[in-house]
Amino acid sequence: ETGVTQTPRHLVMGMTNKKSLKCEQHLGHNAMYWYKQSAKKPLELMFVYSLEERVENNSVPSRFSPECPNSSHLFLHLHTLQPEDSALYLCASSQDPNAASGGGRRDTQYFGPGTRLTVL
């Protein structure tokens, strides 16, 4: 147990469906992240939230829409996905000691178990 939970653990959806992935962290962290993990490819950072504000968006298609209602919860809303979006989606959190100033370092990340997504 890393203190980061993700639901659902497995999701199968059609290309016209709308679904959401949920992440919750119980570590009191103030930064949260979405990653995509595909076979034989490096881990891809998708979104970064610090103090509930999106601070990074790495050219992710608009069919992925993140939401961070508070520092403990992070969602990834999915709509009209493509089969190549099938992957393991990992959530992570960390403590940003200088989040207010935008400086400092977000050091160690703690990962959830991931949601295995299959798009048919």
Added chain:
Amino acid sequence: GDSVTQMEGPVTLSEEAFLTINCTYTATGYPSLFWYVQYPGEGLQLLLKATKADDKGSNKGFEATYRKETTSFHLEKGSVQVSDSAVYFCALTLSRGGTYKYIFGTGTRLKVLA
């Protein structure tokens, strides 16, 4: 650009063998270096880290030393167990113009046979 390169797997060893997984990085500035481990069906877990040159990270019998002169952070363990079978990721973090970069290697799968 900034990058992490680690040896391709899979690596297959017998129990009690010595393990080395190579990792080198390219980055300007002073990154922190990490090894994460991913067991089957789970997310990544921090295994060890080092934040400056010559630091040694260690955990559960694994060790890695931050070598700035060779830009390396090789993972070693003197005697592996079947329970060490997993995928190991080398990673770095660094600050860039007020934003933060997180860069992971492609992972090395380790299989330990009894």
